[in-house]
Amino acid sequence: MVDIKALRENPEEFRNALIKRQMPTDLLEEILNLDEERRRLITETNQLRAKRNELSREVAKLKKSDTDASTLIEESKQIGERIKAIENRLSEIDGRVNYLLLSFPNPPHESVPVGKDETENVVIRQWGEPRRFSFEPRAHWDLGPQLGMLDFDRAAKLSGSRFVILRKELAQLERALINFMLDLHTREHGYVEIMPPHLVSRESITATGQLPKFEEELYNTQPDDLFLIPTAEVSLVGMHRNEILFEADLPLKYVAYTPCYRREAGSYGKDVRGMVRVHQFNKVELVWFAHPEKSYEALEELTSHAEEVLKRLKLPYRVVELCTGDLGFAAAKTYDIEVWLPSYNDYKEISSCSNTEDFQARRGNIRYRARDNSLRHPHTLNGSGLAVGRTLIAIMENYQTEDGKIEIPDVLRPYMNGLEVIG
């Protein structure tokens, strides 16, 4: 959530933020108009309340001295009615302003390249070389079923399209990847491992920014109105909702493995084959609560932690900085990590690392007590470390052999009982 005070004092900056994001600016104008009316009405009710409080004190005095106070009481009553009338209008405005503020995207950081869409993202660095195959490489959606280890048909029977069943060594490899990633981040990168709930309340998921604007992307459960998390970021950030942290404890670094559930409502034509885009996938997620002055260093560090997974798996990747037009709603700055996929003959997103600055902390009322005793919002960062399903795809396709088998990357063999090849 943006800071209404900052918005009021510097509307031009926020208007530019919307323009850079290729978004209409009408919600900004509406907020400014309502905010002005709101402040006028607040001033008015404050004055009326002050008057009423004064009358009340006098009534108390008169009653003590057994004097008639009916005139004052009558006046006080009338003031009460006026207050109520204004309050009705005020709560209407509050509701609307709040909704608009919750719908306002995070302004991009000044370092973010301005651009209209994903074609203007900037490649920052590249690691490894795509493998040159001496044969025609198979796509994972051919290779998996051939091995009898990916089953899209039965998954569709169970749940519909965009679901997948893993079998045998491929299921085991998915589990190995999860453990490998968790071990790396907890043992070498200093993260605290969390196993959080996958069902969260409306309030929790509003804090991270998925609500109120993107409800159609979420699975909602009734009658409890709980949401299946689209990413563990929701649970990890939400953990500290309405809390006051200690400055000395920052940064807090969490890692969690969870499944992620996404309706993929707007993506009917995209990635229709295979398990690149499915409604349920596993992910290991990294989240930081960082000191505001150190959050951009933190973003570099977090991104490097995600990259380290790919380096150890020896999977070629590149890091892309998203331009303003492609930036997610809650992010001030984002690096996407893209892994090489032979089936796409291109790099494909496998991690997205973002600094949301105080955007989520504000929405979630997460603060910390600074050394001078003041309260401030920490910055929150999140990144996949990594999307497990897509990592599995990358291994299948990049490590495949001519006879349709899959070599197991060295670092995963201890997690596979020493197995070297699948198939």
Add this chain to the structure above:
RNA sequence: GGAGAGGUGGCCGAGCGGCCUAAGGCGCUUGCCUGCUAAGCAAGUGUGGGAGUUUUUCCCACCGAGGGUUCGAAUCCCUCCCUCUCCGCCA
């Protein structure tokens, strides 16, 4: 699902119609003292909002959430949410 208890500042906890401008303690900050640390002593320390000033300030709201009663609510009434204990069911 049933019965009971409870939700008050960063934390613990008192208050149960106007003297609450929320006691007291812990913690935290600063200073003093001090081989270091700890202890001790002193002072300070709630949040949010509005108006003004940009140094000093004034006003309003907030005691789980929302309604209600009242001239006036942390305090009384209603609804809801959450936590804990016990019972039932259950992996």
